[in-house]
Amino acid sequence: MRKSLTLASTLALALGAASAQTDTTTTPTTTTAAPAQVVTFTDVPAGHWAKDAVDLLVQRGLIQGYPDGTFRGNQNITRYEAALIFFRLLQSGSLSNSTLSQSDLATITAGMQEVATELAAISTRVTDLERLNAEQQARIAALEERINALGTAGTAGADTAALTARIDALETAIRNIPAGPQGPAGPAGPAGPAGAAADTAALEARIAALEARAAQPDTTTGGTTTIVTPPTTVVIGETPTDTTNGVTRGNLYAGVSVGASTAGDAPCYIPNADGRAVNYCASFGGMVGTTSLIGPFGARVSADYKPGRNAISADVNATIGLNTGTNIQPYAGVGLGLTSSTARPTTATPNPTSNATDTYVNALVGVDFQVTNSIAAFVEGNGRYYLSNNGTGAVQGSDNVEDRGFVPAVRAGLKFYF
Incomplete structure (x- = not known):
């Protein structure tokens, strides 16, 4: 009706x-x-x-x-x-x-x-929009003054360009607040009916966040604002830095180590100790590698020499590091390797003088202790599963060239990061 x-x-x-x-x-x-x-x-x-x-x-x-x-x-x-x-x-x-x-x-x-009530409601909504627009303009003007003050004060590290861009975006959003059809002409004519209600709550929240950031004290320079630059994305092939508990280390490293492995039934002899036999075989080695080749996965090439067996071993391993947020960084890896040592005696050659080569699968687990930005001490255990037994440096405790076996070992040393 x-x-x-x-x-x-x-x-x-x-x-x-x-x-x-x-x-x-x-x-x-x-x-x-x-x-x-x-x-x-x-x-x-x-x-x-x-x-x-x-x-x-x-x-x-x-x-x-x-x-x-x-x-x-x-x-x-x-x-x-x-x-x-x-x-x-x-x-x-x-x-x-x-x-x-x-x-x-x-x-x-x-x-x-x-319709008198609706006409009064239109006037009230127009008045509220005008008041809200004036308040937003005043707050933006205050933020601009504060940013200008930061620029003239010479605060170290203050990047006002980002704040200026965000305020420009806010001004554009305010100018785009939808309005209704145009009201009657004349100085006393009210504006037309309001359009869709503006989402002013979101604008107020963003401006309040800007004001809070502008008022945050700078604990390092004594200024009023510190702009934090977001971290960049790490790309494959990039050389990132590993920061642990205030220590920053490089991605590449080289290391030296000493180790020992089981000797089996045939004892090893300590050099320069009158040939004294012991039930372990000492080794000396070196390595080069990277901690991050693809994300947290790295790679390592290592080699060692066992004087007691006259054996030289070399292997390539894929590694993964676990970031604990401290100076202690554990890691693990798997790979393949070769061992060259004196050939085992056989019926045909009871006193061989040539060398034989054996292949093995390698697994390792260890931990780095970061001493400085460029030096870390490490200790690790590794196990080699030999796929052949042609030389004396392969499977211990067996002279059968057809045998396969597992040889555990430990090593410790230093790594130099750069």
Whole structure:
């Protein structure tokens, strides 16, 4: 019922305005301003049955259409739009010059009273938006002053470019706050009905975050703001640095080591100790490697010499390091290797003088203790599973060249990072 009354009131206004415009015999026409230019709506073509009425209402300033250039004649009129039409009708003075009947005027009066609450709500929303916009502008101006002060104070490490860019984005967002159709012309005319409600809560939260960052004290330089640059992405092939508990080490390293392995049934002899036999075989070795070849995975090449067996071994291992956040960094690895040593006696060659080569699968686990940025002490255990037994440096405790076996060992030493 209320919508019907609103539609009837709007129709009566249109008829009354048309009568005041066309009936020049009964009502004198007083021109106070140049007539408004008639807007051609894309959905009201020439020859449309309502085009003359629509053009007259637009010319009198009662209807302005939508921003996309359409009239939308089949769309229901809202109470806000009806209130705006009533207001423009009062501002234009068309009611005082119309030839409406008493029943028409009563209908118009009832319609205006019915939408009076909506008209007041429109005014309140416009006032709130203007107040909010002024507050946001004031806060942004304060942030700009603070940033300018930071720039002139010469605070070390302050990157104001990032803050300026973010504030520019906030200003753009505020300028893009949606608004409703344009209100009536004139200095006293209120703005049109508001469009979609602006999401001001998000803007306020972002500005508050900027203010908090700007007010955060700088504990290293004594300034007021410290801009933290986000870390860059590590790319495969890049040489990152490993920071553990304040110690920064390089990606590449070289190391030296001493070790011992089981001797089996055939004892080893300690050099320079009158040939004293012992049940272990000492070794001396070196290595080169990287801690990060692909992400946390690295690679290592190592070699060692066992004087008691006259054996030289070399292996290649893939490693992985575990970052514990301390100076102690464990690691593990697997790989393949070769051992060259004196050939084992056989029935055909009881006293061999040549060397034989044996292959093995290697596994290792160890830990680094970072002493300085470039030096670390390490200890590790490794096990070699020999796939052949052609030389005396391979499987211990067996002279059968067909045997396979496991040989455990330990080693310790120093690594130099660079």
